[in-house]
Amino acid sequence: MESNSPIFIVMLGVPGAGKGTQAQRLEEKLGLKQVSTGDIFRDNLRNQTPLGQLAKSYMDKGELVPDDVTIRMVEERLSRPDCAKGAIMDGFPRTLAQADAFDKMLRGKGQKVALVPLIGVTDDEVMDRLTGRRVCRRCQGVFHLMFNPPPPAGECPQGDKSLCDIYQRDDDKPETVRNRLFVYYKQTAPLIGYYFAHGLLAEINGAQAIDKVTSDLWDVLDKAMA
Ligand code: AMP
Numbered sequence: 001m002e003s004n005s006p007i008f009i010v011m012l013g014v015p016g017a018g019k020g021t022q023a024q025r026l027e028e029k030l031g032l033k034q035v036s037t038g039d040i041f042r043d044n045l046r047n048q049t050p051l052g053q054l055a056k057s058y059m060d061k062g063e064l065v066p067d068d069v070t071i072r073m074v075e076e077r078l079s080r081p082d083c084a085k086g087a088i089m090d091g092f093p094r095t096l097a098q099a100d101a102f103d104k105m106l107r108g109k110g111q112k113v114a115l116v117p118l119i120g121v122t123d124d125e126v127m128d129r130l131t132g133r134r135v136c137r138r139c140q141g142v143f144h145l146m147f148n149p150p151p152p153a154g155e156c157p158q159g160d161k162s163l164c165d166i167y168q169r170d171d172d173k174p175e176t177v178r179n180r181l182f183v184y185y186k187q188t189a190p191l192i193g194y195y196f197a198h199g200l201l202a203e204i205n206g207a208q209a210i211d212k213v214t215s216d217l218w219d220v221l222d223k224a225m226a
Contacts, residue, residue, distance in 0.1 A: 006086035013119035062179035119206035
């Protein structure tokens with residue numbers, strides 16, 4: 001895939017569809033920066049910034065952080081040199097207002113969204129994936145109680161033999177996951193129609209092996225950029 005102008009890819013799908021995992025793989029393959037708004041909020045939370053404190057109240061409930069705050073944050077993030085070639089947007093936009101603002105932001109620089117892969121998985125699958133997910137505070141490793149259990153003795157794979165500090169994200173608790181799904185259908189699902197109407201949507205079956213999802217994703221990208 002060759003292009004001289006910056007490339008912006010928007011990953012779409014329910015929370016837990018695998019957007020982050022696939023965005024990371026695309027980042028390596030395409031040399032474009034993954035921009036995860038959830039990660040930026042979590043970083044701010046860890047560093048106890050005012051933005052982090054504001055975001056926490058929404059994140060803990062599975063609600064969306066207000067559009068104006070989120071849009072400003074993304075605009076700042078995309079203005080950094082590591083996004084000069086474009087970005088893989090993971091978790092943004094999540095509302096129609098954000099999608100409009102993003103279009104406007106890019107248009108102002110003569111740029112536009114190149115492709116919107118929609119990673120489809122069922123709600124039951126998402127419940128299983130997210131409520132079983134466990135994260136290490138030290139290495140940021142992501143595990144799953146069934147599919148990729150955390151190290152039994154707690155040894156951290158990247159933590160210099162120190163112990164993994166495993167926890168469940170507050171927003172992965174079952175009642176919060178249900179609310180995140182509700183919020184997705186109410187506020188984010190309209191983006192499917194929005195991007196379909198712009199001729200940018202590419203549906204991918206997310207209920208397959210991770211490598212197969214990646215190769216399907218690669219195929220649609222190749223076609224779109226040909
Ligand atoms: P994620 O890791 O993408 O599931 O995001 C975790 C949480 O961060 C979400 O449940 C929201 O509270 C917040 N968040 C992430 N991205 C956005 C966004 N684009 N707009 C509003 N809130 C967001």
